[in-house]
Amino acid sequence: MSNLDFDPFDDVAVRLEAVTMRYDSPEDVLSDINLVLKPGSFTFLTGASGAGKTTLLKLLYLALTPTQGDIVLFGQRTSLLSRDQLAALRRRVGVVFQEFRLLDHLTAYENAALPLRVLGRKPADYREDVEDLLRWVGLGPRMNARPPTLSGGEQQRVAIARALVSKPDLLIADEPTGNVDPEMGARLMRLFIELNRRLGTTVLIATHDLSLIREFDAPLLRLSHGLLARDVEFGASA
Amino acid sequence: MKEGSLLPENDARESALFFVVCTLCFLAALAALTAKATYGAAEGWTAEVEGEMTVRLRDVDRRAGDEAQRIIEAVPDVVSARVMTPEEIEELLVPTFGRTGFPAGLPLPLLIAVENQPGAPDVSANIARRLAEEGFSAVVDEHADWAGDVRRALGVLRLAALSAVALLIATALAVIAFATHAALLARRDIVELLHLSGARDRFIAALFERRFWMLGLRAGAVGALAALGGAAAMIFVAQSRGGRANLLPQLSLDLMDILILVLTPIVAGFAARLATRFTVMRALKGKDAAA
Numbered sequence: 235m236s237n238l239d240f241d242p243f244d245d246v247a248v249r250l251e252a253v254t255m256r257y258d259s260p261e262d263v264l265s266d267i268n269l270v271l272k273p274g275s276f277t278f279l280t281g282a283s284g285a286g287k288t289t290l291l292k293l294l295y296l297a298l299t300p301t302q303g304d305i306v307l308f309g310q311r312t313s314l315l316s317r318d319q320l321a322a323l324r325r326r327v328g329v330v331f332q333e334f335r336l337l338d339h340l341t342a343y344e345n346a347a348l349p350l351r352v353l354g355r356k357p358a359d360y361r362e363d364v365e366d367l368l369r370w371v372g373l374g375p376r377m378n379a380r381p382p383t384l385s386g387g388e389q390q391r392v393a394i395a396r397a398l399v400s401k402p403d404l405l406i407a408d409e410p411t412g413n414v415d416p417e418m419g420a421r422l423m424r425l426f427i428e429l430n431r432r433l434g435t436t437v438l439i440a441t442h443d444l445s446l447i448r449e450f451d452a453p454l455l456r457l458s459h460g461l462l463a464r465d466v467e468f469g470a471s472a
Numbered sequence: 473m474k475e476g477s478l479l480p481e482n483d484a485r486e487s488a489l490f491f492v493v494c495t496l497c498f499l500a501a502l503a504a505l506t507a508k509a510t511y512g513a514a515e516g517w518t519a520e521v522e523g524e525m526t527v528r529l530r531d532v533d534r535r536a537g538d539e540a541q542r543i544i545e546a547v548p549d550v551v552s553a554r555v556m557t558p559e560e561i562e563e564l565l566v567p568t569f570g571r572t573g574f575p576a577g578l579p580l581p582l583l584i585a586v587e588n589q590p591g592a593p594d595v596s597a598n599i600a601r602r603l604a605e606e607g608f609s610a611v612v613d614e615h616a617d618w619a620g621d622v623r624r625a626l627g628v629l630r631l632a633a634l635s636a637v638a639l640l641i642a643t644a645l646a647v648i649a650f651a652t653h654a655a656l657l658a659r660r661d662i663v664e665l666l667h668l669s670g671a672r673d674r675f676i677a678a679l680f681e682r683r684f685w686m687l688g689l690r691a692g693a694v695g696a697l698a699a700l701g702g703a704a705a706m707i708f709v710a711q712s713r714g715g716r717a718n719l720l721p722q723l724s725l726d727l728m729d730i731l732i733l734v735l736t737p738i739v740a741g742f743a744a745r746l747a748t749r750f751t752v753m754r755a756l757k758g759k760d761a762a763a
Binding site for chain 1: 475478480481661662664665666667668669670671672673675757
């Protein structure tokens, strides 16, 4: 697909148009990336360390702005949006960070409920949902524990619960099974798939875990030295 | 289940900031209270001296002094006139000669203390004219001449006190802005997470604003109370050591004093809130610009 025939109102969840990202060095971290993710698609992203996976994810969850090119999320061209409009768009994206980014002074429950607080929802309205979600990821008895007292796997599950709690339109997960045992990893993947199928959430998962990719047989994006192997359009659900 | 604050409750940096803001509020309130008290005392003193004058008569005895006193008492707008005793006159010379160094045989003028209606016109001129007509060689020393100088000096002092208060408020603002920026940097992880979770800048700024508004209020209240105690102690010490207590400032705790004490924490709270909002909003916009 050429960038010239772009229609801002077409049916895409994510569109990257000739996106290049460069930090302070003259070398591009990402070069001329063109990518389309349709609503309800489930996609893996893989690549060696330093290939630019995290940078690509950061662009998608609007933590960075591209050096060149443009990003369109849910039909909205991000370069044209105000700060408040960008904030509203971020609320439609759930992110599982590789380093979890939990707040140590909050309990597991409070960490998981954080996006709902940002949305301005009342605690009474979401308490049950958050508790159910934490029970589902196996943290029922650890709801009131604070992150420093949780294991790496438990922290990762809190981070996943936080990403899912607001039922986002787009879920971006950076190595979401990296710190859990294979059984819990498979269980979390099934949760992502269920979210994708039931709610139509667009899911993009970055992982090194080839066995996981093989097991769940979803379309695959491969990044190498800042380049996508080819311009591809993924529309299939897992 | 009550949810915890999105910002950690305890932070050693905030204790240090509390102390600094508290100290600045103490100094500002103390400067305002003492300036106001001093100004009030000086106003009373100038009002008093404006209604007084001294008549100096050369080469006259006590009987002539009594005659001059009667002449003065007859002048319109004169409330009273009194021939001062030699002891009173010597007392006036103590600042020049000391209590033991007064030269024997020094010829002393005869002084008459006159109290007149404050603001009445031409009283000194009428006294001088009447005494001259009766053959007295007299000099009328109008205390009001000094009141103008005192007023000018007080104006300068008041300006200095107000400048000190303004400078202290500006310093407090700068310190709070600096501390907020440091707090923001220290909690970059929280700010970043909230930002990526879709929190608007106002939402993030409001978290810090609430924290620093309360800090400003508490620090201001403690500083204002300490200033009240400090001012009372200073005035008490000055009055207990000085002979002329009526010239010293009085801590009346009138409406203006109460206003200063009540306004100090409110101004500190608002200053903290505004400084925080400005700093956080600027930092958030700067962060995105850098990204």
